[in-house]
Amino acid sequence: MTLSPRQQAMLQFIREYVETNGYPPSIREIGEAAHTSSTSVVSYNLNILQAKGYLTRGKEISRGVRLLQTGSLPETVGDPSDMIVRVPVLGRIVASEPVPIPDDNVSPLDVEDSIALTRDILQENGPVYALQVKGESMIDALIHDGDIVVMKPDSNVRDGDLVAAWLKVEKATTLKRFFWEGKDRVRLQPANPTMGPIYVHPSNLEIQGKVIAVIRQL
Amino acid sequence: MTLSPRQQAMLQFIREYVETNGYPPSIREIGEAAHTSSTSVVSYNLNILQAKGYLTRGKEISRGVRLLQTGSLPETVGDPSDMIVRVPVLGRIVASEPVPIPDDNVSPLDVEDSIALTRDILQENGPVYALQVKGESMIDALIHDGDIVVMKPDSNVRDGDLVAAWLKVEKATTLKRFFWEGKDRVRLQPANPTMGPIYVHPSNLEIQGKVIAVIRQL
DNA sequence: ATTATACAAGAACATTTGTTCTGTGTCAAA
DNA sequence: TTTGACACAGAACAAATGTTCTTGTATAAT
Structure with missing residues (x-):
């Protein structure tokens, strides 16, 4: 560059x-x-x-x-302490739309909104971003309206990862733990243990990122 | 001066x-x-x-x-940036025990465990502490096993506050939103809107603090 | 009672400052 | 030759911003 x-x-x-x-x-x-x-x-x-x-x-x-100290996206910005990680809040996550995915070519610093976290909360070193939850549709993930979900744009999932998945047939975004069950079936398990999983064909879903933290302010 | x-x-x-x-x-x-x-x-x-x-x-x-460097106000304990707030983690919150309540004289430096948050998460200026949730009993509050609950030791509650309440008869801690319903009845409302409230007599409960943030790391 | 100092308030004004608009030049690709 | 992208230039304008002026209140010292 x-x-x-x-x-x-x-x-x-x-x-x-x-x-x-x-x-x-x-x-x-x-x-x-x-x-x-x-x-x-x-x-x-x-x-x-x-x-x-x-x-x-x-x-x-x-x-x-x-x-900024370096040009990579997104990253720690200008804070005096390496302890602070400022995470851009790119918008809202709602059940009826795919998750907004950060564009590598657009500076996250165009966004007016960010939240400062610390390394105690966020050990990740790669790019991360945050979205604010809109609506009650994520309560099966024990995530409340208004919560801030911190994600990384990684679609390589392993069993147990909490992912944001776009279900193409249902046209819905869901946050659930991801498990392979054979080659042709994925089990999406709610974080709420009193709720049952859903099963989808891999072709029906698009992994849009992994959730790595949730912040709730009251 | x-x-x-x-x-x-x-x-x-x-x-x-x-x-x-x-x-x-x-x-x-x-x-x-x-x-x-x-x-x-x-x-x-x-x-x-x-x-x-x-x-x-x-x-x-x-x-x-x-x-200028000289003449600045004293900094927050232990951290270079006023943006950081280090919150002591006093232990675990489980359903079957009352919440540990901090001694007013405790200093964050005295506890071995703490978590650094930022002023973006925590605007409170008074004393705060954190507890880590143990078990699934708080899922009606959309709080998961392992989550960190940030609290302030304030028992003066207003309608809508999310409180940690110890129920004496049931010998249980619960996290719910608190509402007066007349003088003799308190409604404790789960954060999960699909779940019903519980009603208790004020004498049966002891407000042990208010929840002001929840942190979930995955 | 008077005076001085500290601190405050609002309005008016001047200046600083960033954005928008229109236009030009260069260069590469079609 | 034409077109589009990139970089640039200057002017105009709007908004942001700091200073000045006038007036007021509270308190302490005289």
Whole structure:
């Protein structure tokens, strides 16, 4: 993933400016450093840098530029402690729609919403994202309306994984534990032990991610 | 050198804002946090904080506030970031025993087990503690074996609070939403909407705390 | 009672600042 | 040659934002 010389210059200037001044530069100050008087050129390039994961921008916020440490998606962002993991909240999970899956090319930092977790909750090192549950349809997974489900976009499942699965025939998303039963049958087991499993043909389901934590605030 | 409560609130807000957003707040945002709509009050107090060495201000620069290392407020116990809240895990919550209630003098450092949460999860400022659920008895509260329940030791309940209640006659702990129904009857409502409530006489129950968050790791 | 200081409030205004719009140039692909 | 993508430029505009001004209250010191 290569950057143009002007983009590199902008990143470098922002980094130095923050270190010197303690707050980020304005669009016009970045433009001066990159030898352009056009604020739209600066904005255009900053949007590219954001899409590539080098920084985030506050929308219509003065000096709303924040450098990220690396460009990978999604990741720990700017917090002083490695203990904190900021997880983007990409939207809602509802039973009647497939789970929104993060696009590798779109910066999660476009999202306005995120939740800070810690390494005590989340030992995962790979990309993770969160969704907020809408509706009561997940109660068989002991997940309540409003809960935040933390997921990783991994469709390689092993027996016992709690997965978000899209059932094509039923046109429904479900959160259940996944078990192979032979080659032609998958058992989806609710977390609620008083409820029975459902059985589906593998072709009927699409694994959209694994649930790795649930956060409920009251 | 003492600071007024409003000045302390402003410092705290700025610190948290920078850590969350990566750039400083505006005068108006600081004012909102300090409960004043007057930008001149904010500016006046920031000038005092600057004179006292807590921060510097860029002249006529938007978001031109920079906290200085010296003069910052004492940090949260043990962690570098005020964003992190370390919550002691005092033990297990099981249906057949009362909830362990923390000694008021306990410090998070005194307990061997704790979990780090963040202010995104836990806005509470008072004492909190956590318990790990043992067994399936809490599934009517949509809480699974192994979940971590974060509580505050507050027995002053209002309708709708999710409480840990010890039922004396039944000798059982239950987690349910609490509602008064007249003076002589309390309705304890499961979080699972498919399950019915139970009704108890107030003398039969002992409120041992309120649940303020649930953490599930998979 | 008066004065000084600290702190506050709201309004008005000026400046800073980011976004949008329109247009241009370069280059590669069709 | 035409088209589309990319990068750029400048102007205009709207919104964000900080400063200044005037007025007020509370408290302590004189």
